[in-house]
Each structure stands twice: as structure tokens, then as C-alpha cells.
Amino acid sequence: MIQKKICLLGAFSVGKTSLIKRYVDSIFEEKYLTTVGVKIDKKLVEIERQKVMMMIWDLAGEDDFCKLQVSYLRGASGYILVGDPTRPHTLDRLFCLHKKAQKNIGNIPAIIALNKHDLCNQWSLSFAHREELEELQQPILNTSAKTGDQVQSLFIDLATQMLSN
């Protein structure tokens, strides 16, 4: 068994904690609780007969007043960037966080989750956002913590990337 640290990054209220809760505990709660500092969970997965213990660091959402504490990113083997397309500014924050992460911990496996896919009719992604997302050259998954859509794949894909890295 090997252990890997991964981080979830994103703006406030994009659903980072909900994604982890859905993945680890298979539950979804409508109630919103903001994460202060960091919250850590773990999940054991098996990728190609290799057991991987993922230590999932759920970092507090970032906004203009509360910056991400990059020290939490140290030692991560991969990270998930979470955005909420119903609120396009969260994608700007996503791009910003990606740059910050790359600057601090280098080029490590990353995956982009466009969350709240159950509300896809409310999504308002501009063309510029789409282009910028593609420029990142990272896998993009449309996830929903509420329905569980693509949540498993999100973590499994990242784990697979980390192992092959």
C-alpha cells in the first residue's frame, strides 16, 4: 500500500467538501458549512492491483479576503481544481489557484472538476472561460456531488495519473 496526499482547491462554496463527502461517505447534505483552514479525509482505492491510501486535504475556499495557505499544498502528489460554472467568477479563481499551485509545488497531476452538473441549465460559461480551461491542458470532468455524477472518476482518474507520474 502506498499513501498519497491530494488537495482540493477552489473558490468558496463550489462544493469541495461535498465532493469529498460524496466520495468518502457516499452522502450529500444540502446544508452548507464553510471549511475553516483544512479538513482531512482518507480513502483507500485500488488502482491496477495497487492499493493507494489517498489522504484528501480539503482546503478552505479562497476569496479576496482569505487567501489560500500554500503550505497546505506541500507534499501533495496531485490536486483537484473545483469550479462552479453557475458562478463564473469561481473559474477565475480556479485559474488563479492553478497558477499558485504550479508555482509552489511544480507540475504535478491535476484534474479540473466543473461541479454542480445537476444544475447544468444554470451554467453560464463564457467562451473565454472555455478557452482558458482548454489552455490549462488538464482533464476536465463535469461532476455533481448531489447526484454523484463523475465523482468516483474524478478521484480515480487523479490517482491513476499520480501512479503513472
Next chain:
Amino acid sequence: MESSAREASIQNQPFVDSNDSSRLGGGAGSTAELQSLRQLLLGADYQELLALKQRCENPNQYSVAIAQVVSEAIAIRAQKDDSIAEALGPTIEGAIDLSIKSNPKALADSLYPVMGPAIRKSIVETISGMLDGFNQAVEQSISPRAIGWRFDAWRSGKTYAEIVFLKTLVYRVEQVFLIHRETGLVLQHLESNDVISNDPDMVSAMLTAIQDFIADSFHTSADDKLSTLQLGDLCVLIEQGPAAVIASVVRGNVRADYRLRLSEVLEHCHQQYGTEFQQYQGDSSVFVKLPDLLRPCLVSVKHEERDDPNQRRKLPWISIVSIVLVVLCLGYWWYQDLQQKNHWQQWVSQLNSIPGVMVVQVEQTASGTLIKGMKDPLAQLPEPFVAVAGAGYEWTHFYATDEALQLQRIKALLPAEEGVALTFGDDSDSNSDGVLSVSGEASVEWLRQFEQAPIAAFGVRTVDFTNLKVQESNQSLVDRYLSDVSAVSIDFEVGDASIKDTQEPKLFYMATRIQQLQQILNSDRQVFKLRITGTTDGRGSDTENRRLGLARADNAARYLIEQGVVLNDFDTHFLLSEQESEAPQIRRIIVEAWVENKQLDGIRARLSESRVLSRNVDGLPTSEQESQL
């Protein structure tokens, strides 16, 4: 001589020269020149240097040289540090492994002398450990101190375990984490025996996050690291290393020297796995030695240890006292049980010895002991025994054939008679089985009733009257004597009225009986009557026969008087035979005797008095007189 030999040896080593030449890149001529130059420069030392070089390069010679000092060198180095042990450890392990694989017997033979003592020591240690553990358990559960602690726990609202810890331990390390500094992943986690630890992966990650959080939040310098977290009596000591962090969860007041130990352990970990820590990619399986390296951090320090280290091996007196108490209790219980069993056995045998009682079963029930058996209604349970504590009885009635009980039944059939003793059977004499002995003095009436009683139904086979005297009543004696008297018959010769000698005893017997009878009779009210009738055979004349018959009766009467019999009231008669018989049995006297009451027969008595010894010749005066009266 020595110098020339050295030269010869040098010449025999051409490679030395060739090496030198190749290194210098010169030809054969320049080699010779160079050698000359060396000899000029170094002089006599040159030869010695060459010899030293040769020794070093020749494996055989070098080995011989090293062999001179190798053991001393090892000894000197071993005194400095443990590097020799560390270096030789794997080799020795490999050698032993190889030896066992190739020939296990050799090693087994070598170890044989130490195996026995080692096993014995191990067993002793294990038993001692168990005793200590038991002692500790007893001490912590039932000793006055433990009860005091429980009271403290109840009073203070803390758990008992906390109180025990506070009272007994200075401090105890509950968990040790070795955390990868970069990723926050746990490299190794150890915990004390009875500590329940939560997910070490998560704790490790959170500890890292907390350190980051504090460092980021309070803008400390890069060198400042979190070293202690304190919550109540729980403390997390964190020791930072270049690639790994050791975090020790301690309960109690940790001593200063413990942090030093943490540093040393962390250093050892880095020495062992420094590179692996740097290149760590999440695979902790390579760190096989970490548990042993971290083990020294898991310590607990007790009050007793601090006060007096010798007390660790103190006599486990609580265990000994407890065991002795248990043994004593068991012994007492066993003794009581035995006593009780004996008591019941004795009681049952006592019951069984009572005639007509037969105990079949003794049951121990919740309410006490229940005795079941059969009992004859006549059997008597002695009073003190009936009240034996805790005993209940369930009797089925039956008819016992014990002789004592049969005797009771026989006695119940017979009228009470003083002076008569009945005994039935005798345990000491088997011949007396079924023999009813009647002794003492019994009346004839009682004896008659006894003979009529159905005593055979009670198992009586024989009745023994040997010791019985029958006491007759006056009336029966009178009756018997009267019949005795009446039964006397005196025979006579033909024509002779005199009493024959042969007949005298009969008359004597009659006289005796009459005298006895007269003694018994109440002389005031009763009077003895006697009538003697003489008879003859049919021969001869009636006159002669009348005289002869009367003479025979008179002779008999006279004889009685001569014997001292006082006859106040008697008759003598004669009776003529109506037959011509000559049979001897009709030449005799007939005696009739009876008793009359005086009141009734007063007149007749007086009349009779006047006729005493008178000769009545008509033969039937009495009947006439009686009819006149």
C-alpha cells in the same frame, strides 16, 4: 648479504618497473634512469618503501600483516562506537542463516546447553509476569487504595482509568508517530498496549496541517517550529527533523530527558533512512526497521519506579494473601461440606437403627435436606432428632416385621397382666428368632386368653413358658381339687372291706387334697361336703352286701380321719349292685365331693352333724332327707 637479497627480489618483480614506466610514458632507458634518480633521492629508504608496497599489493602478505592486528583493531573500534556490530550484524545473520540451512544439527547441538536454562528462565519469567499482572489487577480492583481511587473518580467526575493514571504514573507515552515532513503522511505509528488510538493517518495529516496553520497564521520565522501541544494532562511533543517529524502523545508530566530521547531516535531514523525519506513517494513498506527504532520512545514512568527502583520486584503479597484466602475459603467450604455430609450420614444411620424406619433417599433441596423413606406407624422418632435443623421428612407407611414392633402388637391384643413379661426374639441369639418368651407369674384366665390370641400372625413360631408361673385363682383350685378328690376310686378284694396296702396311697392323696381344699375354703361361708359310697359285686346276699358296702365306705372314711382330715360334714353309703357281675371294678368306693354355701344349707348342715358316722342301712336316707328339706 641482506642488501643483495633485496636487490634480487626487486629484479624478480618486473611489473613494478613496467607500471612505473607506463605511468610515466617513458621507454626502457628512461626507466633505468628514473630508478637511479629514486635511489639517489631516497637512498636506503627506497628499498624499504618498495618492500612495503609489495606487502600491500600482495594479497597473501597483506593478509598476514592485517591478521597481526585485526582483533586489536576490532576491540579498539568497538570501544568507540557500535559501528562494528552494525557492520557485522547482517553478515552474522547471513552466516547463521546459511549454517541453519546447510546443517541445522550443528547449530542445534551448539545451542543445546543454553536452550534448557533459557526455556526455564522464560517460563519462570512468564509465571512471575502473570503473578505480577494478577497482583496489579487485584491491587487496582479490590485493594483499599483502589476503592479510594474509585471514590475519587466518583467525586471528581473523572473516569477511574484517569484517576489510576494520575495516582500511579508520572507520565506515559501513549502513541508515537513518525510523520513525513513534506507530505504529512504517516511513516510509522506505535501505540501502548491498552491505548485506543484513532486513525493514525488522519491524526498525522492533521498534526502537519496544524503545524502549517500555526506557522502561517502567526508569521513566525522559518526556523520556528511547533514543538508542544498541550491539552489538560495530554501533551503532544513534536520533534522536527530534516525529512521526518516525530510526534509523541504523552499523558502526564513528561520529564525533560524524554525530549532528548526523541531527538536521538529521530537522528537514528534519519541515519538509517535519510535518503529514503527524501525520495519518499508514499510507499512505507521499505521502512522495516522503524518500529524497532521508535520503540524506545514508548515509555511509561511510574511513581514507584521514580521513588525506588528496587520496589519493582517486590513480593506480590497481595496475590499471595488472595490465593491463601481463596485456598482457606475453599478448605473451609470443603470441611463444612464434609462435616455436613457426615452429620447427615450419622443422622440417617441413626434413623435406620430405629425399628420400623427405613431411609430410602436423602435429597438436598433449596429449603434444606429432605429425607424420604418408609416408617411403621408404631415406630417412634426420638424427640431431639425430629428437630434436626433444616430436615424435612416424607414418610410412606409400611408394616414392619421388627420383633420389637410385633411385640407391641402382641401386647395390644392381650389384657394387661402385672407380673408377666413378654420378650420377642433376641438380636444376640439367632436361635431365638420367632420365639416369644413369657415369664413371671400369670393367672390362668390370662393364660387362657393368651392361648386364644392369634399371635402366630405376628411371626411367633414358638412360645417359651419356661420361666412362667401360673397363678391359679381360689375358685379354679377348689374346682380342681374337688375333681381330684371325686376322681379317687379304691378297689377291694371279694368279700373284704379292709383297705389294701396298694390302695392306701390313693386315700392318702385324697386326704391331702381335702386338707388343701379346706384351707382354701372360706370357712365362714363355705363348707366342704363329702359322700363316700361303697359298692359290692352281685354275689352274695343283699344283707351281706349291704353290710360289706357300708363297711368299705366307713373304712375309707375312718382312714381319712386317721390321716388327720377333719370331716364335719360327710356321708357314707352303700350301693347294691343290680347286676350279677363279678367284675373287680365294681368292688370299690365312689367319692363325691362338693362345696355348699352355709346360709343356704344351714339346716341340712345341722342335720348332717347329728348323723356323723351314723350307719344308714336303708341306703337312700340322704335323698329322702333332701327331699324333705
